[in-house]
Amino acid sequence: MNILKNITPGDTASPAREDSRGPIVLMYHGTAVGKPTSQYSIEAHLFKQHVAYLADNGWQTRLIKDLACPELLTPKTVIITFDDGYADNFEGALLPLVDHNMQATWFITTDCIGKYAHWMGSNMPETRMLDKQQLREMADQGMEIGSHTCSHPDLGRLPYAEQVDQVRASKELLESLLDSSVPSFAYPYGRYNADSVKALRKAGYQFACSVRSGWSLKGSDLLAIRRVTVFSGDSTSILARKLAFADNDVSWGKLFRYYLKRAGSRLGYTGQTF
Numbered sequence: 001m002n003i004l005k006n007i008t009p010g011d012t013a014s015p016a017r018e019d020s021r022g023p024i025v026l027m028y029h030g031t032a033v034g035k036p037t038s039q040y041s042i043e044a045h046l047f048k049q050h051v052a053y054l055a056d057n058g059w060q061t062r063l064i065k066d067l068a069c070p071e072l073l074t075p076k077t078v079i080i081t082f083d084d085g086y087a088d089n090f091e092g093a094l095l096p097l098v099d100h101n102m103q104a105t106w107f108i109t110t111d112c113i114g115k116y117a118h119w120m121g122s123n124m125p126e127t128r129m130l131d132k133q134q135l136r137e138m139a140d141q142g143m144e145i146g147s148h149t150c151s152h153p154d155l156g157r158l159p160y161a162e163q164v165d166q167v168r169a170s171k172e173l174l175e176s177l178l179d180s181s182v183p184s185f186a187y188p189y190g191r192y193n194a195d196s197v198k199a200l201r202k203a204g205y206q207f208a209c210s211v212r213s214g215w216s217l218k219g220s221d222l223l224a225i226r227r228v229t230v231f232s233g234d235s236t237s238i239l240a241r242k243l244a245f246a247d248n249d250v251s252w253g254k255l256f257r258y259y260l261k262r263a264g265s266r267l268g269y270t271g272q273t274f
């Protein structure tokens with residue numbers, strides 16, 4: 001049986017009426033040359049395959065800030081994002097994207113520009129961060145550069161005034177570096193509270209990405225945009241399923257359980273039969 005054909009997208013983690021769905025926003029981190037040590041970084045050769053898969057299957061890429069322009073967002077639009085700003089993205093991600101005439105949005109932790117991701121522990125090639133010149137070049141190539149705070153804190157644990165400092169100072173630094181406005185943000189660890197949203201509004205952000213999975217939703221709060229996480233080792237077949245179901249877990253076991261549940265409810269079974 002063809003499970004994919006028998007499950008309606010949206011049945012899994014994030015049901016959303018089809019007409020309310022915006023583009024899927026994918027979240028990547030590092031693009032390592034060898035096997036990454038973090039489950040959130042992907043091998044550069046796999047990322048290259050992802051980009052080729054998107055191009056071969058008619059997907060177009062847009063930027064987070066394009067969410068304000070619905071006319072640009074076709075049903076086959078995907079938004080690629082990178083958190084933290086790892087230096088290995090410069091060759092491992094920028095080059096294949098430019099080769100395919102695609103775009104992506106990067107969220108940069110400004111205290112670490114040209115240094116290391118201090119919150120990741122010891123300094124290794126994998127935690128080396130993009131430098132100022134690289135960020136300028138990426139912006140020149142049509143990539144969007146957004147903020148990921150100054151020092152990558154869990155915003156929800158900071159007092160309001162410190163949250164304002166984190167989001168405002170990082171925005172100002174990037175705007176002066178790139179000589180353009182920076183309307184987009186991603187919450188470190190995906191964590192935030194009501195004060196974080198207030199701080200972002202005060203600093204003048206229009207868009208903020210969470211890590212809650214699902215489709216971005218039309219007409220929904222643009223300061224809580226959902227994203228689908230791409231993990232180390234995700235093949236193009238897993239990517240295809242993530243694009244179909246907007247879920248972080250698209251294992252066949254999970255999809256099969258949903259298929260059984262739907263089939264059961266059609267036959268009149270209720271409860272936890274499956």
Ligand SMILES: [Zn+2]
Pocket residue numbers: 083084148152187188189
């Ligand atoms: Zn991060």
